[in-house]
Amino acid sequence: MAKTLFDKIWDRHVVKTIEGDQQILYIDRHFIHEVTSPQAFAGLRERGLPVFRPAQTIATADHNVPTINQHLPIEEPLSRKQVDALTQNCAEFGVNLYGLGHKYQGIVHVIGPELGITLPGMTIVCGDSHTSTHGAFGGIAFGIGTSQVEQVMATQCVLQRKPKKMRISVDGELAPGVVAKDIILYIIAQLGVGGGTGYFVEYAGSAIRNLSMEGRMTICNMSIEMGARGGLIAPDETTFAYVKGREFAPKDADWDKQLAYWKSLPTDTEATFDKEYNFRAEDIQPMITYGTNPGMGMGVAAQIPEQAKAGESEATFQKSLTYMDVQPGQSLLGQRIDYVFIGSCTNSRMEDLRMAAALIEGQKVASHVKAMIVPGSQQIALQAQAEGLDKVFIAAGFEFRQAGCSACLGMNEDKVPAGMYCVSTSNRNFEGRQGPGARTILASPLTAAAAAIAGEIVDVSKQAGVLA
Structure with missing residues (x-):
């Protein structure tokens, strides 16, 4: 079978x-x-x-x-x-x-x-x-x-x-400035925070296969934000190359044995799913959120919806906009921001730091913005220092901190003050998530880095020359 x-x-x-x-x-x-x-x-x-x-x-x-x-x-x-x-x-x-x-x-x-x-x-x-x-x-x-x-x-x-099975395929080429975080924010915006309830999701399609392991981790990380039990991606040569040689990975004959098993895992051609969705990579813009759950997302150049989405109550929609102090029909381009946080289990890996550093290098954080880079581990912090990324961040006005969950959630000392807007690469924008009264706007490391420099939300896709 x-x-x-x-x-x-x-x-x-x-x-x-x-x-x-x-x-x-x-x-x-x-x-x-x-x-x-x-x-x-x-x-x-x-x-x-x-x-x-x-x-x-x-x-x-x-x-x-x-x-x-x-x-x-x-x-x-x-x-x-x-x-x-x-x-x-x-x-x-x-x-x-x-x-x-x-x-x-x-x-x-x-x-x-x-x-x-x-x-x-x-x-x-x-x-x-x-x-x-x-x-x-x-x-x-x-x-x-x-x-x-x-x-x-x-x-x-x-x-x-045992959960039901869902497959979400994303095919095509991503536009400049669009990265893995934008893919998953787009999917959640399309399906809603309950769109995956009861399912385990397999992500597939050419746009997914073309992602690095860091990008794939970002995608799977936020599966829970659409209600799914979890998410997974078939292992392939990208996976095997990432794993090989790591501290506790299999070695020698054990590696060969495990590799043979891993290669047998991808979904069989004739296998079926309980539900399937297909999206085009070309339809995805750099994404931001405007409300208080990850499903309240939109392309950065779009306007806040005039009314609640399907499956979302009007009362919740209005309460969310009141908390965020935004209005239906409003564009968030040019919205002044106060904090930028690049970190969390969603976006604190070397790829995330490298892409942010490439955009930031030679520029300065806006004077009114407090910006933090928090590596996801001590090893990432050391690697970033070895590559000189810490110097790029510090020269631009970012704080380069030590490893931890940090301002993803208000359980430590890195809280965002009440009423302040934080563009965050984390995974949740709930009320009070980053501190009592804090207003969180979820985004990719590129969009977050660009916002730190501008002091406001900008469309990073318009900076294609910087990203080339």
Whole structure:
């Protein structure tokens, strides 16, 4: 029987089917961080249970860590408490921790791929919704709740219902200034925040295949923002070239064996999906959001819709525009901005930093804008320094910070003040996401970098000469 990529991996990992449509799924990799693990460790302690397979559990500190002076004690009491608890729990239960000061510390969805811990064909979970990032390698990766974190720690399995399957194909050539972040913001704007509910999404088509692994991770990262359980992309030569030689990737004969398996994973020609969508790359412009969910997105040169989209209530639409202090029919070109944040598990990798640096070099951040570059890991920070990108950013007026989730969310010291507009490369623009009252506009690293220089939202596609 012809199978999809998703079916091939899922079916291989089913331990047992129970109660009709519930299945016990074996998990190859379990990533944890300081936010969703304390209760799980406490549950194990109460039950007198160990972590069943500690070698398959990888921990790092990312959400609560400061991004300056990481050698000093964390100032915020709650953040310090959570990071300290992770350190103590990992030591007690024998879990490998890449904590502050470790050369591999960084955002959980950045370090897994860059270390070769994330591999094709795997099932991967984490108590974090953006675990779908790892699906870019051709694996099934999804976020789980705190009780499920404990479940995986105790059994290396999780109880799940198999999702339906969706394929989203994007074919054609992207216009200048349009990158992976624009693709996924466009898809979410078209389908809405509930468009993927109940589905696991496979991304396909020539525009997807032509992306780097960094771009593919950006696409899969935001699958959850349209309600999908996760997203994945078939592994190919781009995938294999990225993985080979990384710290914990297979070596020698093991590599050859794994590679043969990985090459068998792509969806069979005759396989079917429960739902399919097809988009043209040529229709995608540089994207921005205007509201308070990622589905409220539009081309940067467009106008804010006059009314709510299908599936969105008029009350929610109006409340969102009030929060953002914008009006129906308004263009956001020329909208003054206050902050720019380039980072997060969506856009903090070397490709993101390189594209931003190429646009910024030789220019200055607008005097009224506070702009931050936050690498996704210590290794990325070191690589950026080795390439001299840090000097480009600092000369332009950006702060070049240390690794962490930073201003993606208001759980650390890098918050955006109330009423301020922040053009952010992160994945969510909810009310208060970057701090109480903060107004978030999601965009690509290129659009964010251009906004930092101009001090307002601009159409980066008009700067094609800079991007060539």
